[in-house]
Amino acid sequence: xxxxxxxxxxxxxxxxxxxxxxxxxxxxxxxxxxxxxxxxxxxxxxxxxxxxxxxxxxxxxxxxxxxxxxxxxxxxxxxxxxxxxxxxxxxxxxxxxxxxxxxxxxxxxxxxxxxxxxxxxxxxxxxxxxxxxxxxxxxxxxxxxxxxxxxxxxxxxxxxxxxxxxxxxxxxxxxxxxxxxxxxxxxxxxxxxxxxxxxxxxxxxxxxxxxxxxxxxxxxxxxxxxxxxxxxxxxxxxxxxxxxxxxxxxxxxxxxxxxxxxxxxxxxxxxxxxxxxxxxxxxxxxxxxxxxxxxxxxxxxxxxxxxx
Amino acid sequence: xxxxxxxxxxxxxxxxxxxxxxxxxxxxxxxxxxxxxxxxxxxxxxxxxxxxxxxxxxxxxxxxxxxxxxxxxxxxxxxxxxxxxxxxxxxxxxxxxxxxxxxxxxxxxxxxxxxxxxxxxxxxxxxxxxxxxxxxxxxxxxxxxxxxxxxxxxxxxxxxxxxxxxxxxxxxxxxxxxxxxxxxxxxxxxxxxxxxxxxxxxxxxxxxxxxxxxxxxxxxxxxxxxxxxxxxxxxxxxxxxxxxxxxxxxxxxxxxxxxxxxxxxxxx
Numbered sequence: 001x002x003x004x005x006x007x008x009x010x011x012x013x014x015x016x017x018x019x020x021x022x023x024x025x026x027x028x029x030x031x032x033x034x035x036x037x038x039x040x041x042x043x044x045x046x047x048x049x050x051x052x053x054x055x056x057x058x059x060x061x062x063x064x065x066x067x068x069x070x071x072x073x074x075x076x077x078x079x080x081x082x083x084x085x086x087x088x089x090x091x092x093x094x095x096x097x098x099x100x101x102x103x104x105x106x107x108x109x110x111x112x113x114x115x116x117x118x119x120x121x122x123x124x125x126x127x128x129x130x131x132x133x134x135x136x137x138x139x140x141x142x143x144x145x146x147x148x149x150x151x152x153x154x155x156x157x158x159x160x161x162x163x164x165x166x167x168x169x170x171x172x173x174x175x176x177x178x179x180x181x182x183x184x185x186x187x188x189x190x191x192x193x194x195x196x197x198x199x200x201x202x203x204x205x206x207x208x209x210x211x212x213x214x215x216x217x218x219x220x221x222x223x224x225x226x227x228x229x230x231x232x233x234x235x236x237x238x239x240x241x242x243x244x245x246x247x248x249x250x251x252x253x254x255x256x257x258x259x260x261x262x263x264x265x266x267x268x269x270x271x272x273x274x275x276x277x278x279x280x281x282x283x284x285x286x287x288x289x290x291x292x293x294x295x296x297x298x299x300x301x302x303x304x305x306x307x308x
Numbered sequence: 309x310x311x312x313x314x315x316x317x318x319x320x321x322x323x324x325x326x327x328x329x330x331x332x333x334x335x336x337x338x339x340x341x342x343x344x345x346x347x348x349x350x351x352x353x354x355x356x357x358x359x360x361x362x363x364x365x366x367x368x369x370x371x372x373x374x375x376x377x378x379x380x381x382x383x384x385x386x387x388x389x390x391x392x393x394x395x396x397x398x399x400x401x402x403x404x405x406x407x408x409x410x411x412x413x414x415x416x417x418x419x420x421x422x423x424x425x426x427x428x429x430x431x432x433x434x435x436x437x438x439x440x441x442x443x444x445x446x447x448x449x450x451x452x453x454x455x456x457x458x459x460x461x462x463x464x465x466x467x468x469x470x471x472x473x474x475x476x477x478x479x480x481x482x483x484x485x486x487x488x489x490x491x492x493x494x495x496x497x498x499x500x501x502x503x504x505x506x507x508x509x510x511x512x513x514x515x516x517x518x519x520x521x522x523x524x525x526x527x528x529x530x531x532x533x534x535x536x537x538x539x540x541x542x543x544x545x546x547x548x549x550x551x552x553x554x555x556x557x558x559x560x561x562x563x564x565x566x567x568x569x570x571x572x573x574x575x576x
Binding site for chain 2: 264286
């Protein structure tokens with residue numbers, strides 16, 4: 001077990017180097033650099049002053065040297081200052097992260113809360129009207145872009161029915177952005193869970209339990225549901241990528257003060273250090289979640305363990 | 309090849325959308341770019357069926373023309389990712405060795421980014437615009453097809469018919485074109501068909517954030533972005549292009565699902 005963990009951690013090193021390298025390289029594409037943006041408010045500034053500033057910031061150094069210095073900053077938590085606010089990038093990011101994590105956790109909880117029963121109900125009632133309704137709903141959720149879903153929720157729940165505030169200080173503010181993220185995620189989970197439960201219900205042990213007179217409810221709760229646990233972990237890891245990306249759009253729509261909105265604002269103002277921090281840290285979170293899922297999987301499924 | 313009967317209604321629906329996109333300029337009741345400020349933000353009525361936007365442009369005409377922008381860009385993007393990705397994957401699988409290791413480690417790195425996080429940053433760094441938004445999505449999207457094609461090639465490489473072709477003196481290129489490509493095309497096409505809906509949503513999403521199509525281009529995501537502040541006063545400006553994206557994605561998803569069902573031997 002420990003050897004497995006170690007080997008997985010070692011495999012991460014080239015990935016982490018790759019992530020940071022690509023992120024750094026990406027931000028070298030724009031024609032305007034830090035100095036141009038720094039002086040854009042101060043009218044015409046001579047090229048000599050700009051060149052001096054570039055030398056001061058180390059921007060005249062070779063690409064790899066700059067990357068090395070930046071990487072050192074990533075590790076030590078010093079990712080420079082925002083071009084716009086002048087605040088430390090890493091601190092700004094950490095300050096906004098809890099809001100995004102809150103939104104993600106509420107969405108995940110809501111998704112499992114909705115998708116578990118729907119998936120099971122659909123599977124148990126295969127091809128009956130209930131199943132067809134649930135399948136249609138999950139299809140609709142899957143084909144709805146989150147920015148459209150979010151705006152529809154605002155239009156109906158907040159503007160037409162006055163049920164919820166669009167934004168605001170109290171706990172209800174999280175409902176609509178979380179619902180938006182839940183819609184597409186829940187649709188995928190429902191679909192997968194239905195398929196897994198259907199498959200499980202056809203297995204011999206279920207037939208065996210039925211023939212011994214065990215009632216359907218006990219079969220479902222005692223045997224079938226525990227076996228779907230591994231599927232949920234896989235789904236969580238898989239959907240984490242679209243969830244992390246989805247928060248950028250959803251936070252922007254709902255003015256939710258998290259890292260996604262921070263990043264979109266940073267892109268529109270060309271605040272590159274902030275964007276770099278956002279991409280690197282979101283990817284690190286994504287990698288960490290996937291690693292945990294793998295390790296957990298390893299723990300839960302004896303078959304995976306034996307192959308190693 | 310005979311078209312399976314179960315596919316026909318879905319093909320017809322998808323065909324209708326494509327026909328609308330192709331003949332869009334002839335189908336619009338008004339000029340989608342002509343401004344008439346005296347008619348700005350008119351609610352839907354008999355003349356402007358879906359109302360007008362803040363410059364008095366006919367929303368229906370812009371939605372129709374927008375289908376061309378959205379579909380054309382999404383299809384080109386999909387085509388690029390599928391060909392480039394599959395080519396990289398097939399090369400890695402056929403050549404093996406160091407090249408394979410290098411290409412796969414590279415795809416591991418790209419896979420470690422959350423797709424939209426990377427695309428948003430890349431589109432921003434590239435400076436926005438529909439082309440750059442598509443390029444950003446292509447940069448991160450190819451890995452899926454590289455992995456798929458490599459896996460398929462690795463299975464096919466061991467097949468007896470490849471060995472016999474090699475013994476008969478066929479070159480690597482001939483084997484690739486005559487034997488490998490036809491055998492990996494099916495699964496790749498199904499994956500691509502299932503992907504089109506997602507691609508349309510992602511590209512429109514970037515435009516919605518202001519990182520894709522620029523005004524005054526009629527593009528669905530950009531139209532929704534421009535109307536965002538008017539959700540209360542002029543909801544038709546946002547809801548019409550939104551519904552258009554939803555319907556298009558739904559139709560292509562339906563087609564993809566059915567295509568998979570038809571081609572999957574388990575369902576026969």
